[in-house]
Amino acid sequence: xxxxxxxxxxxxxxxxxxxxxxxxxxxxxxxxxxxxxxxxxxxxxxxxxxxxxxxxxxxxxxxxxxxxxxxxxxxxxxxxxxxxxxxxxxxxxxxxxxxxxxxxxxxxxxxxxxxxxxxxxxxxxxxxxxxxxxxxxxxxxxxxx
Numbered sequence: 613x614x615x616x617x618x619x620x621x622x623x624x625x626x627x628x629x630x631x632x633x634x635x636x637x638x639x640x641x642x643x644x645x646x647x648x649x650x651x652x653x654x655x656x657x658x659x660x661x662x663x664x665x666x667x668x669x670x671x672x673x674x675x676x677x678x679x680x681x682x683x684x685x686x687x688x689x690x691x692x693x694x695x696x697x698x699x700x701x702x703x704x705x706x707x708x709x710x711x712x713x714x715x716x717x718x719x720x721x722x723x724x725x726x727x728x729x730x731x732x733x734x735x736x737x738x739x740x741x742x743x744x745x746x747x748x749x750x751x752x753x754x755x756x757x
Contacts, residue, residue, distance in 0.1 A: 644700070646702070706729070
């Protein structure tokens, strides 16, 4: 097993996860994939000067949503995608744009924005579907012992 830092280009290691599971457990079906983001980042602003370009490059290199979108296009396409009903991505869309990963102590702000995100009808439905899927998969794999 290989452990690596995912900070650059693998900040959302969903493709690596699926490939590793498929190689390690080729005879098993993936029942559910839950992907938790750390909040959608602010839009990229390219100002003048090298510092601005450098900051923009870091944002591009650590972007997680484009990877999530590519995964959906690749594996969750309508009708044919093997993970269409199995993949659930949750990522707070507003309020965490300026909270860095190292700022874990801002839990009140993160909690409030997460609760607001989950209160939306679309997210509540997706969370309910995810919970039902996890509940069904845990029943399927319960050991008789």
